[in-house]
Amino acid sequence: MELQITDPHYREKSQALTALHGVIDPELYINIVDLGLVYDLDFSNPEEIILTMTLTTPHCPLEEAISNGVENVMTPLFPDRKLNLNIVWEPEWNMSMMSDEAREQLGF
């Protein structure tokens, strides 16, 4: 997910992405932002955050742990907003979505 400085919610999104760096995929030991799992953050409704993300594998046994991790970092950061976690499978996650840091950690 790319962040534009012209985005009206730049500050919130930047804070959210920094916090989401703390959520690690326990299999790969890489955070979900660098893995490219976070597709979108929507702060347009002042009462909620819609976080659209995917996972590397549908029905992965660790998906509950990852979604809990997202809630655990986002809820204290934005206590006045309700987190709406939207897990999607389209577009399907692929390697091009990873950051250079993530690729480096995987040995590329």
Add this chain to the structure above:
Amino acid sequence: MNPAIGNTPKEYAVVPFYATAAVVFFIFTLLMFIAAPQFAAHYFHGKTLALVHTAALGWATMIIFGAAYQLLPVIFERNLYSSILALASYFFLLAGSILLIFSFWYFFLSWGMISGGISVIVAVLLYCFNVFKTADFKKNKLNIQNYFIISSALYLLITCTIGLLLVINLAYPFFNISHLEILKLHAHLGIVGWFLQLITGISVRLVPMFLLSKSNKSHLLSLSFIFQNVGILGFTLDRYFTGSPARSTLYLILVGVGIFYWLFYLRDTYKNRLKRKVEVQMKFAFISFGFLIASLFVALLILNFSDIQWSTLYGTFIFLGWISAIILGKTFKTLPFIIWNTRYKTLHGKMKLPMPKDLYIEQWIHYQYKLFVAAMLLLTIGIVSNILLIIKAGLFLWILIATLYIINIFKILFHKKQLTDGTSNNRSTLP
């Protein structure tokens, strides 16, 4: 919970299988050492039958059931139908395995042996019911990976039903054809139908997941499915109805072609992997494929030469070289994650947590791997040259492998929460 997120199976549906399999594996290695002279004798002997069923039921099928209950949601992309039924299957499989192994070891041809067979069948029926209800193929479209899992479950049921008939025939003979002929069908339906198809189905889902890879060559899997099934069904029906081994080489080749199509698919996922570093757990998988291929060549020797050692070597390659190797590696790609999930999933993101790999001693898996290579080398030399001392040396190394394995497994199972506040270095252990 987010509706897009599935429920993981309950801990009690998975963990007892892993714990019991580890204990049985350790006992199995001790029994092999005690019964080492059987490695130079004909396979139709009580102690050999006990060893084979300890490996096939108490070790391999036990841990495969546990892994399958954990992974069926990943494979079918929907929740496990019932954790309770999974637990029930555990008790029946455990009771059946104990009764059968004990009866074979002392060769008690009694109702204890038959009860063991019935108990295993009940466990298998419960497993099949859970698989079919999870697959829910009336509502959902299945892919080729799913077909492998479903067919393997059916083969397991057929294998165990024939096994029950065999133990009844031992106590109360009623077969009008050779017991040993039916035993061969029972063994190969189990090896090719159950183990091979189950491992094929699970591996083609997990290996890409572990290597972060993808293959678009699913036609290889379809071909693998066709060849494996034509081979094993042809062998079974031909041997049953004609009693002739004349076409056995053909069926062996058909199964072999099926295996190669599967391995070509895995090679493609390996070539396309994103995770460049290959972990030792995956090395176990790769060496296990080598032993599977080697067992095909040994099977050719069995078909052409009547020497006892080729049958022993074949069984050794199948149960130790292939199935045990793949389990020794894959256990550490599943169990630490299962336990980590139960301990830490609600705490993820709140504080610095140990990762699944921190739940066991990874270095020991490297030792296990080296011991495995040495043990298989010694066993192969010992069996081919028929030297008991070398066989015993190989079997002693297997005891060491099982010791490392069981300690690591129980280290994972008894892991207590270790919490480190991300802002400080205070570490505490919680119950």
